Amino acid sequence: MRTNGDLNNTSAAREVARIDIDAAHSYRSLAISEAEDDATIRKSYRPFLLSPEITSTDWISKLELSTVVKLAEEDLHKTGERLKVLVLYGSLRERSYSRLLAFEASRILFRLGCDVRVFDPTGLPMKDDVQHNQPKVQELRDLGRLERRPCLGLCRATWESHCRLQKPNRLDPPLRRLRRPTQGRTLAIAQVSGGSQSFNAVNSLRLLGRWMRMFVIPNQSSVPMAYTQFTDERLADPVEGGSRMIPSGNRMRIVDCMEEFVKYTILMRPHFALFGDRCSEREERVEKERKATEKARKEAEEKRVE
Template structure:
């Protein structure tokens, strides 16, 4: 096995577990989706450079409905021609004084920099997002030196509920997306009583809720393909251009704080 073969095998094993095999392929509802219209404008572009999508979910439970929903999004986006990777948050330390060299932290940040689009699937807990999900976002900084790990990426948001339908989580995720300088698409998915919407194999049952998930995935794909080659222009800021001219590069937040302290000390 070559090094390249080993790398591909690792990606399939760690990030594409959503892909089906055996008899599950025969009964997969995603394979029968008619998505030709959604992909018609981007076929050549996507063949040359498949859209890179990172999917995050917000629960470590053995039966995690946010993970099941994340996998359905991944399968649909895979069907649309995207290169989809799902990050497993198990083992990610709580954001504190733990070194950012921790392998799970480094993995998450590398995936965010690799991506061009995100899907965030989160359960509602006590009327808001779960700690598992927020911890992942906390570990993705607004900047790594001059690199913005999320700036300009497109984003789709979705939530699952144990009870009646709510939009608390998707609304909170939109706030986070804006803060992370992402382009959040208009459509979204909220799945009430999630335990009734998935069958015993973990697949989403046929319903208008499932159709909405397809809608959201298609919309993310379209927005992403239209914007990805222009995201640098769209998020270009006067203040950052000025900083680059004056400082030679974008400063990290720590460097900016150090400069403020230095200036205050000089003024005495």
């Protein structure tokens, strides 16, 4: 008997059936092999990849991910297309913890069979109204543009200092102009902090994702005291390599986020067109068609009179 009653109203929670572990899929990797990967893309947009020796023995290879691996494998066989994910980070520091976190997230997604591409923001100008054709701006737009690359997911890692979002002007404006192309896609967010755990940056990213009409997954990752959460890059472990996340609840949270991100993306992808279908836009389209028809009719009458 509870002394203070059911304070959290747990009795109202829905019963959830436990999903059994499928041993055949527990530690399987759906990663794109070097032989089947595009060499240019692999060199330019997959800086997170490690040597085959490390990839086969590191902590990510030992994660039990049977449920999402099975789901991803079935989706790959059904559609013949891998989930395409663009990963962003904002820091340009030589040892950037948001970049290291983004790389770890990318490795998890890559094992789950995603076509992961990481954008390097080096050289991306600050926001203005004249540099639309700047190479880095165009590169980011091309990576995120729907018609050129059907990117279905976006993972964004950033860092926070003194309770504010860092470098929002560098990465966000080019994507903000892609508001329409990004609608209906999924978004995962994460942040690193230099001090105690905070959620200001991820909350800001959540608002930005909503503004871009994206579906932000419920889970999120916030890594406090990030400088203590990664191994030294100079002391590379033969099993794990250097600059890897140390075992902790923070590491498991980023795993949970990426697992959830893939699940949501797979479940929502078949309904992409449905989520973008709105009454206001349908009426606007009908009105445009009516005006076009009326204009064509008048032009035809004028020609007939002449």
